[in-house]
Amino acid sequence: MKSSLLKYLIKNFIFFLFSFLACLFIFNSLITFLFNRKLDYLQNDLGKYFNQKVLISKVNYSFPLRVSLNDVSIYSGRSPDALKLVVIKEVQLKISPFNSLRNKKLVLSTANILEPVFYWPRCLDFVNTRGQEIIEFIKSLPLDQDINFFIKSGKLNLSPQSLDPAMIGVESSFRKKGSSFISKGNFYLKGGSKPKKLKNLQNKDNPEYYFEGYLQKNSFKIKSAVLKSSSSKLELWGAYSGDLLSLNGYSEFRNFFSYQTSQPEIKGIIKKIKMLFAQSKDIPELKQSSGIKKIFDIECEVKMAPPIVFIKKIDFSLDGVSFNFKGDLTFLDKLLMNMSLSSYSQTQKKTNGQDGQRLEAILKGEIDDYSFSGDIGLSYAGGDYRDLFNQQYHFKVSQLKAGLTGDELISLNLSKLDIYCFLADKKHYFSLSDAYIFIDLKSQRLKEADFNASIGAGFISGKASLDCGFRPMRYGLDFLIIDAEPQDFSSLVPFFSKVKGDLRIRADLRSFPKKKLEGQLLVDNGQLEGIEFFTWLSSFFKIPQLAAVSFNSIDADFYASDEISQLNNIELNSEDVNLSGYYRIMENELINGHFLIKLSRSLLEDSPRFNSLLKLLGKDFTYLDFEFKLSGLYNEINFQWQDSKFKKGLQDSIPGFFERGLEKRVERLIEQLRTSGER
């Protein structure tokens, strides 16, 4: 009897269950159908808050209080040319039964936004231009209504125009409780393609954020806004009132350029003996430096006056140095920026009376189609004049585009870059075009960059590196220049203003163990003109060809350091003139040189002055050697004609007074040349 009852109950229960599920399915389908029938109305209703176009492909209803919207696209406006701001795979909405009954309308309690893709630059544009409307909308939300938003597997598309855009992943939650708002989440890097290393990157060091604020009558208080990762933290608090955002805060971060090595400590005599006989050497344990930098006293005032954001000030102090940042950003069809940064330290004073060390930087230009064009100026006063980093630089940039490659390299592409710099009180100018720079920052110790560009008429390619494992940091630069004009580098090497031809240079620059630049240069098929020594030779011997010496090639090894600049193994080859020797300029601007010049017989025969002297030599020579030693100031060179067979023969054939007369004539001629050159 009991079993029959049980069977009856089970049978009825199953029947009831199926009936219920059937009713539920029918109900769900019916509601879903009705929602999809009213899709246009739903799209218009969602878009009315900010007058935007919203497209939804499908709506699904799940009993009792869940609605999901599939393939949602939100645009910046309603016009046909409005741009997509965000595309969402699915939006799951939960209705609050209690609030819905109380308010007699559907009230949202939770929204799960699944796999949204935010077109970040456009979203930023939208927020900046319509920020006030967004704030008014937030203020208009009922205070007694709590809402929760969750973003899962979201992406920020940083370069919507690119076929392989760089993406940042985002997971986030947003909660409104009464008048307070709390949001938290984290970000992680996503490349266009996924190399293996990205998996590791995704699992560690993901930046997180936390935001808490609350609405007051006429302002929005920011209780805490925190952005942090395993190596850095930024915390801000303040308020947004009227059109002014005021924030205070602090930050700490691992020193990007900090790294130290340490040997593993071997304790115990037995272990030390074992170490001596170990076949493989221990590699020094690389330990990340604890070098944490702290930024204090952050004060920020930003005025929102769309389309302009006025950064009235962002002040902070780092390592006892005060920094002041200000400027403005204008969001039009292109982003215009005009910003300046200055810093001042009282901790060091130069002996010549200038106060402290100062850093000034300006950034002025525009971002259009994801490329920057404008001016970047850097000026540092108060350091050692010979230090490459303690000088004044001005960059004129045209169409700088930045991006991320699949290998996690930062890529920079510039159509034109003009570099003006003041080194040791001298102004220098370089111009690069079609420049590509790939920067590898993955290693914590060694930062590297590969680059290539057109420079003047030629081409430069090379590699730069910065070793952060030492103090001071050590830098290196290896480069090759081909098919260039020497005169393009005349501001750096004044001698090049007198050389024409096809220039090729291979060189390397190092800061350790001492600062030096060395390499080889070759100039093909060119001409030397305006060299004082040759001008004098030409004028004195009446050989016009020496005033502008055409040559097949000049090659030399060069070396430059703080103490000396030198050209060694100089070889000039041409039909009538050959030259070999060396030339050095010391730190005190005194020079030291030695040249052997071979002049061809045919060239000397053209000289009315020299023709008569050739009789001394007879006819069995094709080249005549002249050896000179040089000294003195580089712009007032002393020279001495070294002894030779020809010179001795000449001296034997002319009387003493003639020798002296010749010397005086040469002196007068040199003085005339110098005076006319100065004029």
Add this chain to the structure above:
Amino acid sequence: MLNSFVSKKILLTVLLILVSFNNLYAQRETYLFHKAVGEAKSGNRDFAFIYFRRFLQSEPDSNLAKEAVFALGEYYYSLKSFPNATLYFKRFITDYPKNDARIFAYAYLLDLAKADGKIELTAVLEKKIVTYYSLSLLFRKYKEYRYKSPMAKNYKALYYIDKVQIYLDEELFAEIPY
């Protein structure tokens, strides 16, 4: 008529007196200088010093003043009164920029800088001396510059292509390689 003749005579007499007085005065200033030079030639350097100093005090703008300044510098150097020597040689260099004897004043200052261990100043002075003249040596091994000071000392500078030698009374006083 008589009155006009007398007036002219008086005027002429006054003029004559004035000119004589002027001459007397001029003679007196060169007298001091020449007296000093004479004493120096005779080996009486102390008296020479007194006369040179008196001359300089009475006529600092004279054409001969530069010689007196150099002489005073030499005298103080010989007495090892180096601060005073430095003062006068510096004055000689700055007040008389076109005088070629400056290289010898630089030589004295170089010697004093080396003695004091002033490395930077030594380098600056060496460069000043070395670059004072530019050279073009076709047949000669060196170029020579001579100067006889009011204190009767003979100076000689030999400029080679790679060094400068300064002689004082035929003795090597300084050698600067470059």
